[in-house]
Amino acid sequence: MNRLAAESDGIVFGFTSRNARTYKSMNYHRHRIKKDKTLWSSAVAVTEEADFFDISDDSAWSCNAGNYWWVSVDGVRIVGQLGERVAFFPRCGNHPGPWHGYPVSVTNDEHYEVPEEVISKWESGKNPRIDDLVAGRMRKFKI
Numbered sequence: 718m719n720r721l722a723a724e725s726d727g728i729v730f731g732f733t734s735r736n737a738r739t740y741k742s743m744n745y746h747r748h749r750i751k752k753d754k755t756l757w758s759s760a761v762a763v764t765e766e767a768d769f770f771d772i773s774d775d776s777a778w779s780c781n782a783g784n785y786w787w788v789s790v791d792g793v794r795i796v797g798q799l800g801e802r803v804a805f806f807p808r809c810g811n812h813p814g815p816w817h818g819y820p821v822s823v824t825n826d827e828h829y830e831v832p833e834e835v836i837s838k839w840e841s842g843k844n845p846r847i848d849d850l851v852a853g854r855m856r857k858f859k860i
Contacts, residue, residue: 720740726743726744739813755797755820780834785805792855797818800822
């Protein structure tokens with residue numbers, strides 16, 4: 718996605734290829750500004766973070782609650798500073814946006830259990846995102 722604007726609280730990107738949504742990389746998920754916020758790994762560029770959201774939107778990796786989720790192929794990439802391998806993009810309540818997201822792990826916070834409907838999307842189709850082993854680990858709350 719293209720960088721649209723730099724704002725005091727983050728960088729705005731747009732527009733997603735499927736739904737023309739905007740995304741904001743929030744500073745407090747990049748730098749320790751707020752103690753209770755998870756942080757992206759320094760190995761994840763801000764542009765990659767926005768691309769994760771674009772891929773999730775384009776692939777319709779959303780759950781019944783309207784949140785988007787992202788994982789690398791077979792969940793091998795660490796995206797968070799605490800070893801998180803999954804990214805979460807909460808449903809944007811301030812339509813038209815921008816959306817934002819951050820790394821999550823059910824092992825760090827039980828509220829971030831990857832929903833079954835998302836795991837099923839990731840493991841099905843012509844080009845599955847995750848294999849049965851990774852899907853099983855997610856279902857057992859190990860990833």
